[in-house]
Amino acid sequence: MNGLIGKKIGMTSVYDSTGKSVACTVIEAGPCVVTQVKTEQTDGYTALQLAYGDTKAKNTSKPLQGHFEKANTEPKHKLVEFRDFSIVEKAIGEIIKVDDVFNEGDMVHAVGVTKGKGFQGVVKRYGFAGVGGATHGQHNRQRAPGSMGASSYPSRVFKGKRLPGRTGGDNVKVKNLKVLKVFADQNLILIKGAIPGHKGAYVILEKK
Structure with a gap:
């Protein structure tokens, strides 16, 4: 080529x-x-x-x-x-x-x-919308990733879960x-x- x-x-x-x-x-x-x-x-x-x-x-x-x-x-x-x-x-x-x-x-x-x-959150890295509005007890959660999985099972975060990290490059x-x-x-x-x-x-x- x-x-x-x-x-x-x-x-x-x-x-x-x-x-x-x-x-x-x-x-x-x-x-x-x-x-x-x-x-x-x-x-x-x-x-x-x-x-x-x-x-x-x-x-x-x-x-x-x-x-x-x-x-x-x-x-x-x-x-x-x-x-x-x-x-x-x-x-x-x-x-x-x-x-x-x-x-x-x-x-x-x-x-x-x-x-x-550099190191970025899920909103910039993957386009997440955040948890939602600031009412009903939501405090400083507008750009949070939200729930990551259940508690009793699997009691861990699955590999490949889209989370904050290095972006670009x-x-x-x-x-x-x-x-x-x-x-x-x-x-x-x-x-x-x-x-x-x-x-x-x-x-x-x-x-x-």
Whole structure:
């Protein structure tokens, strides 16, 4: 599957051919460096390993520093492998740009990490309505989870019960998003709709 690594810049809106305003996400997709080429003969499958996002050598392990030196590139922050990449003739160290992979009108899948929201209660985490009004003896119970189970049996809370806890920070794939525009000179791509992650978060784009 063809794809690129990118960074979420933010959101904006553009007008389509009918004059309707369409919300979209701006992604800086690439340029990505080919750091490894896998083939059927050597690895049992075909894939390209791409790298994106400069980082300091002091923050990179020695094995990875050698890995990047083989590709004749500076240390990168993000490494992603794309299996069955159609551009298999690419060699180690070559650059893949956004217009090499995506065109306007393409459908893509976007993989990102959702915004972390910390420890949250059941109202924010799962959309619970709370116990109810403040009358009839209800005191400070508006955002409580309510009953969790019987007393004599099972005398415990079942596993999987939706309770307060850490919210967000999950890997999420959003499928079938449309590419609205590609700005090859700026390595930017505009994708219809929202993509998981905060501004500046890394995003993996897979061409459908």
